[in-house]
Amino acid sequence: MKKATLLLTFFACMAMLFTACSDDDKTSEYAITLTANNDGTVSTNIGGTVDAEKAKAGDAITLTATAADGYKFSRWVVTSANLTLEDATANPLTFTMPASDVAIRAEFAEENYTVYIAGSDYDGSKHYPCIWVDGVKQRLPSAGISTAAYAVYVSDNKVYVAGDDREATGKVACLWVDGVKQVLPSNGTDATANSVFVSDGKVYVAGCDLGQPCLWVDGVKQTLPSTVAMFGSQAYKVSVLDGKVYVVGDAYDGAVWRACLWVDGVAQVLPSSSALSASAISVSVVDGKVYVVGEESDMYTAIACLWVDGVKEDLDSDGWAVAYSGYASNNKFYIAGGTTSTSGYNPCLWVDGVRQMLPVEGTFYSAVATDVCVAGGKVYAVGDVEVNSHSVSACLWVDGVKQDLPSEQRAYAYSIFVTPAQ
Numbered sequence: 001m002k003k004a005t006l007l008l009t010f011f012a013c014m015a016m017l018f019t020a021c022s023d024d025d026k027t028s029e030y031a032i033t034l035t036a037n038n039d040g041t042v043s044t045n046i047g048g049t050v051d052a053e054k055a056k057a058g059d060a061i062t063l064t065a066t067a068a069d070g071y072k073f074s075r076w077v078v079t080s081a082n083l084t085l086e087d088a089t090a091n092p093l094t095f096t097m098p099a100s101d102v103a104i105r106a107e108f109a110e111e112n113y114t115v116y117i118a119g120s121d122y123d124g125s126k127h128y129p130c131i132w133v134d135g136v137k138q139r140l141p142s143a144g145i146s147t148a149a150y151a152v153y154v155s156d157n158k159v160y161v162a163g164d165d166r167e168a169t170g171k172v173a174c175l176w177v178d179g180v181k182q183v184l185p186s187n188g189t190d191a192t193a194n195s196v197f198v199s200d201g202k203v204y205v206a207g208c209d210l211g212q213p214c215l216w217v218d219g220v221k222q223t224l225p226s227t228v229a230m231f232g233s234q235a236y237k238v239s240v241l242d243g244k245v246y247v248v249g250d251a252y253d254g255a256v257w258r259a260c261l262w263v264d265g266v267a268q269v270l271p272s273s274s275a276l277s278a279s280a281i282s283v284s285v286v287d288g289k290v291y292v293v294g295e296e297s298d299m300y301t302a303i304a305c306l307w308v309d310g311v312k313e314d315l316d317s318d319g320w321a322v323a324y325s326g327y328a329s330n331n332k333f334y335i336a337g338g339t340t341s342t343s344g345y346n347p348c349l350w351v352d353g354v355r356q357m358l359p360v361e362g363t364f365y366s367a368v369a370t371d372v373c374v375a376g377g378k379v380y381a382v383g384d385v386e387v388n389s390h391s392v393s394a395c396l397w398v399d400g401v402k403q404d405l406p407s408e409q410r411a412y413a414y415s416i417f418v419t420p421a422q
Contacts, residue, residue: 029054032061033080033103039068040108057099064092065106069330069377072420074109078102111376112421117405118161119382119394119413120148129163129176132394132405132413141181142174143167149176151415155198157422162193162205173207173216184216192234199240206238206247213249213260226260226267228253234279235262241285248280248292259294259307270307272296280307286328293326293335304337304350316355320345322368329374336381338368347383347397358397360385369397375418382413 032053034042045062046052055061065073075088080103085095117132121139129140129149140149144166151162161176170189175182175196184193186209193207193216205216213224213235224235228251235249247262251269259270259278272278273296282293292307304315304323315323319340327334335350345366347358358381360367369383381397394405394413405413 029056031101036106038071038108040106041066042106055097057097059097060094061097062092062094067108070111071108072111074107077105077107079105113375113418114421116152116154116417117382117413118149118152118415121407122410123408131161137406140176151195152417153196153198154417154419160196162196164192175205185221195237197238197240204238204240206235208234215247224262226251228258236281237283239283246283248283250279261292271312282325284326284328291326293323295322315350325371327373334372336369336372359402370414371416373416373418380416380418382416384412
């Protein structure tokens, strides 16, 4: 009887000890140690508490990895814990906190990018539209003797190129999708497609038809209205953000051209000098502000301009200057164009209004940068260098280092699109 009593007492003590340990597991907090390579960052979320460094056993932990420019998330590595992850490549990652400290490292790999450039080249008998993909030129199908590709956009692994071609009836606006040409509906004698943008599965193309600015949405043409006469008008660029459609161009009022902005089809004439013609060539929307890049000019002067929410400022230059494209990245605004300098007409970038000349080696007649974008922390600009009337080179600058694109005789680069490699 005495032995039985001792055994019961022993088992009761063990049960109390087990219960106490279980209660400790539920109330104790364990450390979460997070690290990352290649300047990446990791944040935690535990029941709505952000960036907590401790958790209780059984808590649901969510980790989110954010890559630095030029890198992409690769995987999670558990460096210290009795923990197995269901999917080490999931981002965000959710796991259940064990009854022990946890140490996890987020690993990031360098991002590879594919560079698409649209333009034209000359084979000795005709100018033809083309694109360069990572420096390799691809000729686009065309019928005419003087054609070009003016814009490129990549979405869902499809490559969209806008430009024009000359067919039997005249110049037609064209859209190439993965190299297959589509003729956009027009009057068929004088139409051009200058820009392409894809948003929510819809394809937007800006251009003109018989001197009227127009927008094609999934191939259906819309003539854009204006508050001026619109003789010889153009739509140069289209951009879509949060369902709003922004188009810029110009319209001739009978005396000079006026820079125009259309928002969802409603026209605005941007302020400019009454004595100079003005063109709006590029549009970007950043943090609710509308940035329009363009120029004012006459026979004797050219002024590169930036309108921010309709307020115009002239860009710094040493003389004549043109601006063709704008791009926003990491709270900076980049503009591509060209300006006169001591060595002639040179390509340049303006970064937050500060001019940076792009290098061009040797003797040349004129050079210009036509488009700019930023990817992976690198600045890409395209343009061309005219050595003489028989030799023009399409160029790519990456962080200011110039590369000549492979070409035949007279090649021009008008547009660039950089996307993570698949």
